[in-house]
Amino acid sequence: MSNRQSAKPNFPFSAIVGQDEMKMALLIAAVDPTVGGVLIFGDRGTGKSTAVRGLADLLPRIRIATGCAYNCDADAPIGLCERCAQLAKTGDLKGALTRVPVVDLPLGATEDRVVGALDLERALAHGEKAFEPGLLARANRGFLYIDEVNLLENHLVDLLLDVAASGENVVEREGLSVRHPARFVLVGSGNPEEGELRPQLLDRFGLTVDVGTPKDIETRIEVVRRRDAFERNAHDFIASWKGRNEGLRRKISAARKTLGDVEVGDHELGLIAELCLSLGSDGLRGELALIRAARALAAFERKSTVDVSHLRKVAPLALPHRLRRDPLDESGSNVRVERAVKELFDQ
Amino acid sequence: MTPAPHADNTVWADASLAAALVAVDPHGLAGVSLRARAGPVRDSWMEMLRALLPAHTPVRKMPLHVKDERLFGGLDLAATLKAGQPFVQRGMFAEADGGLLVLTSAERLPAEHVARVGTVLDRGEVVLERDGIGLKSPAQFGIVALDEGIEPDEKPHPALLDRLAFHVDLSHVSVRETCAPTIGATDVSTARRRLSAVHVDDQILAALASAALAFGITSVRSPVLAARAASACAALFGRREVHEEDAALAARLVFAGRATAMPATDDTKQPPEPPEQEQQTEQDTQDGDQLDHGGPLEDRLLSAIAAAIPPGLLAQILSAAPRGQTASSGRAGPSAKRAARGRPVGTLPGDPRGASRLSVIETLRAAAPWQRIRRRDTTAPGEQRRLDVRRDDFRIARLKHPTETTTIFAVDASGSSALHRLAEAKGAVEMLLSDCYVRRDQVALIAFRGDSAEVLLPPTRSLVLAKRRLAALPGGGGTPIAAALDACFGLACNVRRKGTIPTLVLLTDGQANIARDGTAGRARAQEDALQSARAIRAAEMSVLLIDTSPRPREAARTLADALNARYLPLPHASAAHISAAVRSAVSEPQDPAPADGTRMNRRMAAS
Secondary structure, eight states, X not given: OTTOOSSOOOOOGGGOOSOHHHHHHHHHHHHOGGGOOEEEEEOTTSSHHHHHHHHTTTSOOEEXXXXXXXXXXXXXXXXOOXXXXXXXXXXXXXXXXXXXXXXXXXXXXXXXHHHEEEOHHHHHHHOOOOEEEOHHHHHTTSEEEEETGGGSOHHHHHHHHHHHHHSEEEEEETTEEEEEEOOOEEEEEEOGGGOOOOHHHHTXXXXXXXXXXXXXXXXXXXXXXXXXXXXXXXXXXXXXXXXXXXXXXXXXXXXXXXXXXXXXXXXXXXXHHHHHHHHTOSTTHHHHHHHHHHHHHHHHTTOSEEOHHHHHHHHHHHSGGGSOOOTTOSSHHHHHHHHHHHHHHTO | OOOOOOSTTHHHHHHHHHHHHHHHOHHHHOEEEEEOOSSHHHHHHHHHHHHHSOTTOOEEEEOTTOOHHHHHXXXXXXXXXXXXXXXXXXXXHHHTTTSEEEETTGGGOOHHHHXXXXXXXXXXEEEEEETTEEEEEEOOOEEEXXXXXXSTTOOOOHHHHXXXXXXXXXXXXXXXXXXXXXXXXXXXHHHHHHGGGOBOOHHHHHHHHHHHHHTTOOOTHHHHHHHHHHXXXXXXXXXXXXXXXXXXXXXXXXXXXXXXXXXXXXXXXXXXXXXXXXXXXXXXXXXXXXXXXXXXXXXXXXXXXXHHSOHHHHHHHHHSOOOOOOTXXXXXXXXXXXXXXXXXXXXXXXXXXXXXXXXXXXXXXXHGGGHHHHHHHOXXXXXXXXXXXXXXXXXXXXXXXXXXXXXXXXXXXXXXXXXXXXXXXXXXXXXXXXXXXXXXXXXXXXXXXXXXXXXXXEEEXXXXXXXXXXXXXXXXXXXXXXXXXXXXHHHHHHHHHTTOEEEEEEEEOOOOOBOTTSOBOHHXXXXXXXXXXXXXXXXXXXXXXXXXXXXXXXXXXXXXXXXXXXXXXXXXXXXXXXXXXXXXXXXXXXXXXXXXXXXXXXXXXXX
């Protein structure tokens, strides 16, 4: 009780022991937000939320228009909100480097807070009809994190599906009519035992990761050790991992710059097509997600071309949830993907 | 003050120690799950804990069906109306900050609530995003989960148990065994001050981590909690360094209730046989001050924990069917809550009298833009209200009661069925399970054979679990149809009470030969079966009977008539038929799907 703070500092991302797949998926989403979000499903106490919250500290800062409620990009001429568009016309739009928003959608949130609603304070005090942006506005150009995503109320899921598909939040309530950009990387986590995720929502995630509890004793000891050190003195612990976190951040920054130049050769494209075909994954989304993720990973590893090793690593993230799902198949889609990858790549 | 809990009343002594440790570090240890019926024993434990906590520590009781607005907080209507500007009402989570949150009937706490509590526990703060308010407030509290479960399966949700350091079971402690703790409130307050300075040696951390694994405890949270418990223990005994006895105590308190396996004993030196170990353990804890060899330390921890595991416990765990995670335990069913309040799908102007619920926030929003105009109009002196809400502004919440369905499968696993078609029946159920998945139904599974029926799986959405239980179902024995129908009826009534619609799918050949009281005899068995069937019929439940006999027989047909059930002989039951029959049984009229028999046949062949 001695060091009570209103908010706990985040456990450093780089200090998370093991869970390489989860970390890789999150880093890929950090490099290329267009991969379409990450879903982390797995056992209790495996550091799912810790990793997502830790990621927030790694993201390179972005330029956000000052005073904008929707995090508009001060340097982009399009996709601005009304206010910023006006300012941009007169050349008054200023921006500042700001932390990428990582917004929590807590359980128990009400719809008005998610989409935004009439600003009560101003309405009551001044009789003004003003729009108070919600969580979707705050998450624009950042990350929207939903812990226990499978317990989210259905009407909120519907709403999210809509916004995630269009990249725009349209509010029509209380005589307000507002639309604003809402593009975010959706990150969800949950425990499958508490209920399955609706297929439509599952489909919105670019990558999925299954995390398990580490079984290896050394890893477990290390987890306990670092947790203890962090709780004993969060400040020192964070400081001791600062270098490594900084390194990751630089790698993400660099990868973002080179991402556009990473090439995918014909051979690899062929492999991707073959892999998706052999697995019978629905539609083209799987292939696109696979290509994007592989490219982001290659950029992160400072490579200029995508090779088979990248595909091998990202296929288990990008494909399992896109296979025609047999809800009763216990072995899970992961096994099927791994098998197909082995058959195809090990020839 | 030595930790000497190896008296006759070990359980109570351990429980007292757990209370003291929680009092030292409520939030760090996350709290206690206290299994006991309401009564003097539980009361005296609670009193003890409260007495150990500093004066004016907030203690909040969270009722089972608490609403989100009370948990998280929201708009304070009275204050808002009075002041004419939004006022925040603090929720229970924020109020419990620095103290305790007591969960009543924790074994029935629905998963949604468990998730809410879990998130706040993990973060130490509560994020409020409701009613036009966005606010973060500190919420560092310890939990006391009052578990009143009686059956072994009736226990708090695993996600909750995983987070709480101590699982204390007082159900077998009598009032005479309770006694005042040797630790006092002043010890606790001194320990609280010392706690942050206590250091845990690396080897102790390693030993705790390996001990957890040796006892089959997979969650990494457990060793972390044990390390914190050891620190609290050291602080309590005035040490700045966690000693071995602190670690042993902590390990025993934290791990004993969670063990799922006994450590493999390859060295003969210390076979951790549960009950006989006690004296040896005590010696070990006393003579062990050397920390430089990790191996023996770990061994001593292991035996300390093993000593605290009640003799029969592990046998119980091991003999029970692979429980997996009892996903259903601790759930009152999400539907119960939803049916009670429905899902708000919007608001309507209207009068909030009668049963309808006033939507405060929407009402205020409706009223807000008019305030200036109204104030201008109401010029009557002395009637200057801060906020003018009129009848036209009233908005009532429009609730939608989702028609959720629970499909109860009752599978005849008796000898007569098993011989022929248990595998096929399993195949049919699996196919129906896929359908349930699509419809987001809950499913439950009852099997009957020998002289009784057994609920293999209470209503759940986890189909993998359903499939696993089904696959493990053995066949053979008599056909107790009466017992099966009674079990179905009981479960269906339960489901109904929770506001969901039950549908029964009965797979049997109808050849009843075991009467309700378990005696053999075809005639009485048939009679009993028909009697049970009539009860179901009277309750107007939708039933589908799938006749699993090789050739359709009279017995099953008669039973179907008595149940007023749809009757489908399996030989003719194609996937499309069954699926369509279930669909219409759950009153969701739909065209029978085009014959897709291949899928089912494949499945059946496979099983």
